[in-house]
Amino acid sequence: MRIGIDVGGTNTDAVLMDANTVAAAVKRSTSADVTTGIVEALAALQEQRAFSVDDIDAVMIGTTHFINALVEARRLAPxxxxxxxxxxxxxxxxxxxxxxxxxxxxxxxxxxxxxxxxxxxxxxxxxxxxxxxxxxxxxxxxxxxxxxxxxxxxxxxxxxxxxxxxxxxxxxxxxxxxxxxxxxxxxxxxxxxxxxxxxAALRELATSIVDGLASSVAASGLTAPLFLSQNDGTLMDMEYARRYPVATFASGPTNSMRGAAVLSGLDTCAVVDVGGTTTDVGVLNQGFPREATGEVLVAGVRTNFRMPDVLSIGIGGGSLVRENGALVGPDSVGYRLNTEALVFGGSTLTATDVAVAAGWAEIGDTGRVGHLSQEAADRALDVIATRVADVVERMRTSAAPLPVVAVGGGSVLLPEELPGLGRLHRPENFAVANAIGAAIAQVSGEIDKVYAISEGSRATVIDEARQEAVDRAIAAGAHPGSVEIVDFDEVPIPYLPGNATRIRAKAVGDLALTAVAR
The missing domain is CATH 3.40.50 (Rossmann fold)
Incomplete structure (x- = not known):
């Protein structure tokens, strides 16, 4: 069995997976120090479904620590x-x-x-x-x-x-x-x-964060190997995470999309992940997130490392609702939702309160939102549905029908049908899809190079590129018999001499746990 954990800005989710079956699932508020929330989530898993530490083959964690540090410009090394x-x-x-x-x-x-x-x-x-x-x-x-x-x-x-x-x-x-x-x-x-x-600026922080995550898992008595989720929905071990913290930046959305594929049975679809702070929309292609093909802005900086093609908007369960429902977000109460929302005894009107008032969700004390008018609730929910549908439309690359899967605890804010997109798929265990995606993650290897292809050598060069991607996946810990090429691009570059061609190949395989030392 595996344990998958996803640390979000509002909630920390954890699942116990037996192959692709969810044996237990919990959602706990993310703590200010993060690690406390992980310990509490692991304890709640044990309460829901007792397990021996020897039953756990691996623990997978998706975290927002590093992207948050960059966006907030704090804890960065000179x-x-x-x-x-x-x-x-x-x-x-x-x-x-x-x-x-x-x-x-x-x-x-x-x-x-x-x-x-x-x-x-x-x-x-x-x-x-x-x-x-x-x-x-x-x-x-x-x-x-x-x-x-x-x-x-x-x-x-x-x-x-x-x-x-x-x-x-x-x-x-x-x-x-x-x-x-x-x-x-x-x-x-x-x-x-x-x-x-x-x-480079995150290297020092990576050491302390990775050690902290390992300590929080060890504090729960678990001795299984620990992995972190990468931007492309695959795994990296602790040493790799210390060296390449930038590879974790988009692990949250990718985990949610991979989890959505498992839960819905759809390997090609749009995925709408509604959290407590933001809604992330991406597209699955053959079970993996579609990657951004051009530059990606991270904290205002242009980059080109592996990142999923995701659009985010400031709508989530903790989003503030104002102007009688006409304005939702982008600011949010975040992880303070359980204390500041009306249904939890707070004084802030949030999107969660509106969903409860409309009868779409049973959360907290429903009596505390009885004073909200149906008109205001409907207006706020219409705003949310319209904005989410607009983002999904922007992510489409053709007029062909594209199923839409809704996951994340905040997806209770969405109607059964999105405007212009048809019925919404909301699978069982949708609220913890991100943790499920972490738990079922695989191992990848990728190459991206420019080759000078001489006459008659194209087939040989392509075979070499594919094999190098496979070898990198195996070196990263994939089981050799499970590795396959899931993405391959060959683009001639006419403005360079020598029949220059850019080749990108990505190979993915199952984690070879027997090769990982406990």
């Missing part, structure tokens, strides 16, 4: 960004177009150095060790504790990034953490560099 590319790329240095408060929060410092490659692997200029040593002296004097290294076309050839890390590490010592762009982002220098800088 970070230096070193780019290898001179004499090219000098016109747009690192941190260009970043929000100033975010750069200030991480005390960001930018350095340009010689190096980099062309798309076919040729060097732009040789690495200059003395130049890097001078940069290292300034980095040390500035107090930066984390370094992000990026190089032009490093996903094609990572050699110079690795050499630069070796030189800088020797100068700065073992206490400085390094993040390399070829391990994090895709083709596209600025966006890949930005993702690497964000990862």
């Amino acid at each position: 970070t230096a960004a070193v780019r290898l590319g001179l004499p090219a790329t000098a016109s747009l240095p690192p941190f260009v177009d970043w929000p100033e408060p975010l750069v200030a929060a991480m005390q960001g410092r930018a350095y340009l150095a010689h190096g980099g490659h062309e798309f076919d692997g040729r060097e732009i200029s040789p690495l200059d060790p003395d130049e890097l040593k001078r940069h290292a002296a300034d980095i040390a004097a500035s107090g930066s504790r984390s370094v992000a290294i990026s190089s032009v076309f490093s996903p094609i050839n990572s050699e110079l990034e690795l050499q630069a890390q070796e030189i800088l590490q020797a100068e700065l010592g073992p206490d400085v953490a390094f993040s390399l762009s070829h391990e994090i982002g895709r083709i596209g220098l600025l966006e890949r560099e930005n993702a690497t800088i964000i990862n």
Whole structure:
């Protein structure tokens, strides 16, 4: 059996899964320190369905810790960004177009150095060790504790990034953490560099958060291996999470979508996940979230690492309702819903209160919303349904019918039919779909490279790319016999010489728990 946990801004959900069957499910308020909420959720699971610690094969957690830290610009490590590319790329240095408060929060410092490659692997200029040593002296004097290294076309050839890390590490010592762009982002220098800088700024926080999550699970007596959810709905182990915290940013929406696929039996559909603070809308394709194909803005910064194509709006169970129901959200009481909503004895009118007043949900003390008029309740619920339907329409890529599945505890705010979209699928255990998605997550491997394909070599190059993605999934912990290619793109790049073609392949397989040490 597995335990899946999802830590949201309002609630912490936990499920006990026996294969794909939900054996127990609980929802608890997210605590201010987060870990307390996890311990309470695990205790509630034990009360609902007693289990032995030896029965649990693995614990999977989805968390919003890292994206929250970035958005709020807090607990970020002093970070230096070193780019290898001179004499090219000098016109747009690192941190260009970043929000100033975010750069200030991480005390960001930018350095340009010689190096980099062309798309076919040729060097732009040789690495200059003395130049890097001078940069290292300034980095040390500035107090930066984390370094992000990026190089032009490093996903094609990572050699110079690795050499630069070796030189800088020797100068700065073992206490400085390094993040390399070829391990994090895709083709596209600025966006890949930005993702690497964000990862570097979160490295110190990652260590404390991961250790805290492990402690909270251990405090419940569990000895099973612990995994965190990634942006694409697959898993990473604790060591990987310490190195690449940026990979957790969209784990909440992806877990909900993966859970929706299991609960509804639909592998191609739109998923509407209504939480306490926001509503996230995404599209499932063959059981996995459709990934964003272009740049993704994270806290106002352009990035290009793996992220699901999700649109979010400020509507949830804790959203404030004003103007006699005509205005819902975007502000929310968040995790304070259980104390501030009218039905829980508070004084704030929330979307949950409106759903209870309309008879759509039985939550808390229904008598405390008896004074609300049916007209105001209907108006607020119509506003919610219209806004959610509009987001679903924006996510469609064709006129073909697209089933819509509603999950999340806040989905009680939605009607049986969405305007213009037909009947809404609301499966059993919809309120904890996010935790279910975490519990059934698999392991992935991905490559994204530009190849120079000579005449007659296309089939060989494609086979090599597919095999590399499979090998990466197996190296990440997937059972070899279960790995398959779930996404493959081949895009010729006409403006580059040598019949250049960008190939992206993603392989997914089941977690090989027998290979994981307890």
